[in-house]
Amino acid sequence: MKPAVLVGSAVFPEVLDKLAQHFELTANQEDVLWTPTELAQQLQGKQGVFTTGSQRIDAALLAACPDLKICANMAVGYNNFDLDAMTAAGVLATNTPDVLTETTADFGFALLLATARRITESEHFLRAGLWSRWRYDLFAGAEVFGSTLGILGMGRIGQGIAKRAALGFGMKVIYHNRSRLDEATEAACQARWVSKDELLRTCDHLMLVLPYSAASHHSIGAAELALMKPTATLVNIARGGIVDDAALAAALRAGQLAAAGLDVFEGEPAVHPDLLACHNVVLTPHIASATQATRLAMAQLAADNLIGFLLHGKPLTPLNPQ
Numbered sequence: 526m527k528p529a530v531l532v533g534s535a536v537f538p539e540v541l542d543k544l545a546q547h548f549e550l551t552a553n554q555e556d557v558l559w560t561p562t563e564l565a566q567q568l569q570g571k572q573g574v575f576t577t578g579s580q581r582i583d584a585a586l587l588a589a590c591p592d593l594k595i596c597a598n599m600a601v602g603y604n605n606f607d608l609d610a611m612t613a614a615g616v617l618a619t620n621t622p623d624v625l626t627e628t629t630a631d632f633g634f635a636l637l638l639a640t641a642r643r644i645t646e647s648e649h650f651l652r653a654g655l656w657s658r659w660r661y662d663l664f665a666g667a668e669v670f671g672s673t674l675g676i677l678g679m680g681r682i683g684q685g686i687a688k689r690a691a692l693g694f695g696m697k698v699i700y701h702n703r704s705r706l707d708e709a710t711e712a713a714c715q716a717r718w719v720s721k722d723e724l725l726r727t728c729d730h731l732m733l734v735l736p737y738s739a740a741s742h743h744s745i746g747a748a749e750l751a752l753m754k755p756t757a758t759l760v761n762i763a764r765g766g767i768v769d770d771a772a773l774a775a776a777l778r779a780g781q782l783a784a785a786g787l788d789v790f791e792g793e794p795a796v797h798p799d800l801l802a803c804h805n806v807v808l809t810p811h812i813a814s815a816t817q818a819t820r821l822a823m824a825q826l827a828a829d830n831l832i833g834f835l836l837h838g839k840p841l842t843p844l845n846p847q
């Protein structure tokens with residue numbers, strides 16, 4: 526008998542077809558966001574589930590789903606998983622590293638440029654018919670080429686951004702991470718480790734690329750924002766909870782920070798009203814990895830993890846090897 530698998534949200538038809546060849550498949554055709562109770566009901570009798578960051582897998586859900594053996598996340602981030610609870614319950618977790626690194630780094634850079642150079646703000650101005658003439662100071666933004674980029678979190682995506690910054694934009698790159706990179710990697714990224722305080726005080730642009738966990742919750746709050754230059758920009762392509770959104774909006778309003786580019790939000794898809802009210806913020810709906818090719822590669826990898834584990838006992842990218 527084929528193992529039973531649930532796909533919790535909409536996904537590429539070709540990926541569903543592939544899964545259907547191997548599994549007894551139930552797919553969330555309406556693409557509704559199930560409540561935890563509905564998800565637990567849908568998971569009855571299922572050995573595997575294909576998740577996105579929107580589906581929380583925790584101890585309560587696992588206790589209600591005794592047949593579950595693997596949760597395959599279509600994301601590199603896995604803060605929707607309680608990994609300890611999954612390990613304790615003997616449930617494998619997998620994610621989709623590597624396939625999205627360059628695409629996400631590209632987006633981080635796009636958001637940095639759009640934010641520093643005030644691209645969305647100036648487009649709104651133009652579309653509103655407010656452009657009457659060329660002016661010396663019209664939407665004058667912050668310099669990117671040759672400036673100092675601070676990167677908080679220096680995993681694969683952080684390293685991709687560092688290379689773009691150093692090699693393509695002549696930027697001085699500093700980073701802070703719990704552990705320092707080895708010398709060869711630092712040299713390849715042309716990046717120098719500094720303390721978090723020094724990073725915040727000296728960077729012209731701050732890029733957040735660290736994973737979200739209880740330890741990184743509100744890593745950037747009022748105290749950290751107060752250390753930054755008033756001319757600095759902040760870009761978050763990591764996870765919403767890393768920044769205290771209310772404190773960020775207050776800093777932007779007070780001129781303590783020049784601008785922010787945000788792809789992720791606390792409590793998304795809701796966005797803090799004070800951020801929506803700020804003119805100096807570029808806002809995007811969690812799309813850093815969203816190219817057709819990369820999203821397909823992520824979905825294929827999540828599917829291959831289900832196939833590899835449930836049919837052959839060999840997942841490709843396990844997070845908590847059993």
Ligand code: DGY
Binds near residue numbers: 578601602763
């Ligand atoms: C990831 O892969 O973690 C992206 O944020 C998509 O959720």
